[in-house]
Amino acid sequence: MSGDDLGLFTDPEADERRPVRKRDRERDNARAKAKKRKKTVLWLVVALVLAVGLGGAYYGYQELRGIGSFEDYPGAGETDTIVEVQDGDVVSKIASTLQENDVVASSTAFIQASKTDARVTSIQPGFYLMKTKMSGQTAVAKMIDPKTRVPAVQIVGGLKLTDIQANGKTVAGVYSQLAAASCTEKDGAKKCLSVEEIKAAAEQTDPVALGVPDWAIADVKAAEPQFRLEGLIMRGVYQVKPGVSAVELIRSVIVASAQKLQGAGIPGGTLNTGFRPYEVLVIASLIEKEAIEKDFAQVSQVIYNRIAKPMPLQFDSTINYRNNQPHIRTSDADRNANQPYNTYKNQGLTPTPIGSPSQQAIAAAIKPSGGDIEYFVKCQTDGTSCFSKTYEEHQAKDQKAQRDGVY
Structure with a gap:
């Protein structure tokens, strides 16, 4: 054991006075800086979170405040304009059409106003007389008013x-x-x-x-x-x-x-009839004038058979068409007149149809009933016709119809 192993001669303040090593000082400084950086990053994160949160809240507030906000004219309208509603148009399409024609300021104005009246969903295809620059509410009221719709043509x-x-x-x-x-x-x-x-x-x-x-x-x-x-x-x-x-x-x-x-079969359905599409249209118009619907197919067959024979059609309706007369019967003078619509003197079809045909008449013109009938006469007061194969049979039915007061 040395003389000072027990520390009896050691100065207790000697360590306090001893110089701090450089390496230790640098380590302490680094720790302090690191701690400071952590605090700075933490505050930056907090600030960023607050900024994002406040920004999102403000954006959400702006969005909420915008709900129900849309362009809308304030008045009852200015100048007249015609708009068309097409078949199958829903409320949103009608609204777009109105906006395109400057009837409403925005389609939303019409859509929002339409929620107060279910009749908007029943708006029919057609043309409507509206005004430009109408409020959505006024446009809805106008569209559901029957007087606004232009009357359709019924043929x-x-x-x-x-x-x-x-x-x-x-x-x-x-x-x-x-x-x-x-x-x-x-x-x-x-x-x-x-x-x-x-x-x-x-x-x-x-x-x-x-x-x-x-x-x-x-x-x-x-x-x-x-x-x-x-x-x-x-x-x-x-x-x-x-x-x-x-x-x-x-x-x-x-x-x-x-x-x-085209939907009724002209021209597509006429291929096997032996007639051109226009001729089928003529036949359909003759059927329409000569019979009631339940007899259409049989009258069509009479036309087919007479043309094939050949034999004049002898229809009073064609003469009356040319003379612009509503009568069912014709006079001897009418039947002897030389004119292209006289089917007593001319064989075959008339130069043009003699009226507007229906889909049912067109169907009968394309597909006649079949059989060898060549004559018919109105034999009942409801317009029903009686059909015959021979002239003698036809005469008998004609005379009976006259006796019964059918015509």
Whole structure:
């Protein structure tokens, strides 16, 4: 043991006075800086979280505040305008159409207003007389008002292009109905196309420009101008846009009818009939005039059999068409007259149809009943016809019908 192993001669303050090593000092400084950096990063994280949270909250607040906010005109409207609702249009599509025509400021304005009235979901296809710059609520009220919708044109089976005077009353023809549907009242002034304007456009305009289908072009060009479009507007309902030209009006109806005719089988279903599509249309118009629906197929068979024989059709309806008469019977003078619609003197079909055919008449023209019948006569007061194979049989049924007071 050395003399100072017990520390008896060691100065207790010697360590305190001993210089701190450099390495230890650098270590302590590094620890302090690291601790400071951790605190700084922590505060930055906290600040970032707060910033994101406050920003998200503000954005959410802005979004919530925007709910129900949309462009909407304040008034009842300014100038008149026509809008069309097409088949299958839902409320959102109607709203878009109204916005495109500046009826409403936004589609949302109409959609939101429509939620208060379930009748909006029942708006029918057609044209509607509206006003520009209407509020959504006013537009909804206007659209569900029956008076706003432009009346459709209803073409019945057998209707002619021109009017017929019957029993002191006028049966409005296709042209008259189109003229009435062309009327529009804009800013208090009513304006319509006249029957003369429509008739002139129908007779003088190129058939292609009028929308006449390809299968009918040659026959339409060959026909007398006043009869050229007869039968091309088949039975049905047509939506007509007011305020357009006579040519555009006729074209819209002819094109719509061509689609109906195609659905009814013209031209596609005529391939095996032995007749051209236009001839089938003529046959259908004759059937429509000569019989009631339950007898259509049999009258069609009579036509087929007489043309095949050949034998004149001898239909009073064709003579009355040319003479613009509503009578069922004709006089001897009428039946002896030389004119192309006299099927007593001329064999075969008439140059054009003699009225608007229905889908049922077209179906019968494409597919007759079959059999060898060649005659028929109205034999019951409800319009039912009796059919015969021979002239003698036909005469007997004709005389009985007269005795029974059928005609």
